[in-house]
Amino acid sequence: MRTALVLLFALQLLALLHAPDAWYPEQIEVNLKPGQRIVLGGGALAAPQADGMQVEIQRNASGSWFVRSLAGSAPLAVAAPGRQQRSGTMLLAPQASFVLGAARFVVAQADEDSASLNAGGTHWRYDGATLYRDGTPQPACPDDRFVTRAIALWNRLLPAALTVPRPLAMGGNLHCGNRIGIAHVEPGSATLKRIRAGIQLASAPGVALELDQPGRLLAAQPLALAGAEALVVGTTRERLRIEGDALRLTPSGHVALFPAARAELPPGVDWTWRQRAQWAAPPAWWLVLAATALGTMLLRRDSLHTQAPKPSGWYAAGVPGRGGSSRASGWLDRLRSLMTACSETAARAVRAAPLAAAGLLCAGVAAIALQRWGQPFGIGASALLAALALGAAMHGFGRVRLAMAAGLLLLAIGLLAQLEQALGAQDLGWQRHFQRAAALLAIGIGAGILALRWLRARPPLSLIACEGILLALAAAALLALGLQVLFGDETGVFDLQPVEFAKLALTALTAHCLALGFGAPQAGRWLRAAAPALIFLVLFGFGLVQVDDYSPLLLLTVWAAAMTLAWSLAARHWGTAGSILLAGALVTGAVVLLREHGPGSLPSAGFYADRFQVWLDPLTHPHTGEQVLLGARAIADGAWLGTDHLFGLTALGRDAGAVLHIPAVQDDFAPAFFLNRHGLAAALLLWLEQAAFLTGMVQLAAEAWIRSRAARGFRAAWRERFACFAIAGGGAFVLGHLLLSWGTNLAIFPVMGQPMSFLSAGGSHLLFFICPLLVFGAISAQSSEENASCPSTSNIKC
Helix, strand or coil: CHHHHHHHHHHHHHHHHHCCCCEEEEEEEEECCCCCEEEEECCCCCCHHHCCCEEEEEECCCCCEEEEECCCCCCEEEEECCEEEECCEEECCCCCEEEECCEEEEEEEECCCCEEEEECCEEEEECCCCEEECCEECCCCCCCCHHHHHHHHHHHHCCHHHCCCCCEEECECCCECCEECECCCCCCCEEEEEECCEEEEEECCCCCCECCCCCCEHHHCCEECCCCCEEEECCEEEEEEEECCEEEEEEEECCECECCCCCCCCCCEEEEEEECCCCCCCHHHHHHHHHHHHHHHHHHHHHHCCCCCCCCCHHHHCCCCCHHHHHHHHHHHHHHHHHHHHHHHHHHHHHHHHHHHHHHHHHHHHHHHHHHCCCCCCHHHHHHHHHHHHHHHHHHCCCCCHHHHHHHHHHHHHHHHHHHHHHHCCEHHHHHHHHHHHHHHHHHHHHHHHHHHHHHHCCCCCHHHHHHHHHHHHHHHHHHHHHHHHHCECCEECCECHHHHHHHHHHHHHHHHHHHHHHCCCHHHHHHHHHHHHHHHHHHHHHHHHCCCCHHHHHHHHHHHHHHHHHHHHHCCHHHHHHHHHHHHHHHHHHHHHHHHCHHHCCCCCHHHHHHHHHHCHHHCCCCCHHHHHHHHHHHHHCCCCCCCCCCCCCCCCCCHHHHHCCCCCCCCHHHHHHHHHHHHHHHHHHHHHHHHHHHHHHHHHHHHHHHHHCCCHHHHHHHHHHHHHHHHHHHHHHHHHHHHHHHHCCCCCCCCCCCCCCCCCHHHHHHHHHHHHHHHHHHHHHHHHHHHCCCCCCCCC
16 A cells, blocks of 8 residues: 555656646736726736636726726626625616616615615515515515525515525516516526625626616626725636736736746736746745654654564573573563553654644645635645645554555545646646645644544543534534525535535434434434434435535435445344345436436426436537536547556646546546546546445444444443444445446436545545544544454453
8 A cells, every 4th residue: 555655646746747837927017008998808817717708907087997898708806805896786876777678777765785676667675685566575486495485484574684685686577586577588687686885786797788878788887996906807816906007917816827938918918927836835834844744754653663573582482591480581571571662652653643743734724824825835845745644644543444545545546636637737726726635635634643642542432422522513514504505505605515514414423323223222212312313414405405406415315325224234124225225226227217218208397307308418408518528528538548548647747638628627527537537447446446445434334333242331332333333424425426426427327516535626525524534434443453452341442
């Protein structure tokens, strides 16, 4: 295993050495005199994902700067302290008017909390949560879900301060809910929503929403740059500074890369070039990394001395000249030598583990902070941090079992794939995925080593304390899911995915309930023990449904089936186990039959039906089926040996080409990139490694269950049963991710937004689920090792 990790890190270094030099504009300067204007494309602003965008920068006669998006271009935004104004938006003010389609709206009243509109003899009032037509709330729309109806009822009954904000949508042919129907206008062509400054009107891209006079489009209104701190063009953030006749922009995020420090620029625009530095990092960060490396080396030394050498020489035969009595003395000397070696090893471990773990934790947090602040940070430095994190995990988690070895190798493979994407893209923003994954891995492993050492140094927690921790974990997960439902979407909230943390909490709480149920003397206690998990399961499903994506529900179904199978095998309910296996076989057969009959066997209406239609016949839906078509083309190009016919070894660090144009290739379609780059033969090895990890998790769960049967006392047995079901639940979620991700990329299933564990650049999945799962596996492996060395005293440390 150590050799494989070193080889994978060597491939990362090879990719860094093969990567060609790249340049990007550190500063863009636009020079304009009062009364002048200039039209710039996305290329002149170094915005790679806004190539077709046209941005006009102008100065009026008094010298003030303005910017606007020309007709047909994507919207841009101007960020100022405490606010952000997007093109195609404006705050409603009294007596203002606008025209959408054949409807003309006049603002009768507008303040920070509500607005009133008159249109065609109808009076509309919107308070940021509920729309009133002539003073009466509208009935719910026919396609509104239960959650939407419940929130609408909540908003009508409670005071305005407690309402849940809901936007108002204009367009369509039906007046209902928070919708105003307008004939011959697409639904959602314009929206009203409550923000901190008041009620904001926004038009969708490409919609001709006219203001007070004909021809004056909302999307073409200029945005003032006075007092602004940044200009957002597509996915590129340009920090701005105005100095006389010069507007200086500093791009960050997604920034175009160039093979040389030259580009064709319009007159009046100058770039200051900067070369991409692979090893750039602040000096203090290098000191922290050096301390981490020292602690990791000490951890390795400790792991090499955990087994004392066998006694030899006079220790084995006794002290010369003492005859038969020397044998007893020799045994005492051996025992004394063994105790001394153990104490020295323990002393080194106490010093090394906190040093390595604290160093990893600090280095990871610093890397995330520097990335957030937009400071230059070399991708090579992140590669070193990731390598140290994997080395610390290998030596700091104790004995390396099959699950741990396979998990670390999968992490190294995923980091290599993400590094290839970062080096192969002509966009500086791609390296953030690799840097984020390396930093979060360091944070997760550092925190895991500290938690592992803390648990080893203290007596086992009582059952009440464990229940308190589990309930706190569940409450935090529910709170995070609530924030996502209220303020986020399917991509998460506050740049995090609370669903990943909820998976961990759900697995732990359910494992606790199952562990209690097996030891409960009364049937009623089983129901009381399972009630918290059932409640949390219902609320978890509630949050997933609100996200408007069915893939988490399928993932939850796979987990529930695996947990039921584990429980039935443990309880020897062979009928239940057989039913689960039979249901899996029937689902597999249904997928095969659906593929055989084609799209004609499905209804053509509805969001989910459309996704299935795209899956079954992507050529008929080339726009919505873009991911499927591009992914299939990338996999076909990779064939068996990769695009370079040498498993991608000669392409390390080189241009990745069109495969990076697949939407979400760093997340959902990361397997398509891997197949294109390294070929199907390498993917087979990856499948074997994933199967080894799942096998190792099953092995740890089975060993924990066997220990629970031999444990003395209810608490010791509960602890082992909890470990068994927690590991089984974690492995089930990983299995679900692997199944859905491979099924999506190979067109076995419809497109489902689930990252592949270990391979995709899913930061929240790595930090909140994979790292805790590896730590828990290390704890269970240690318990198994202690049980093997002390068979007569189960669950007691030697």
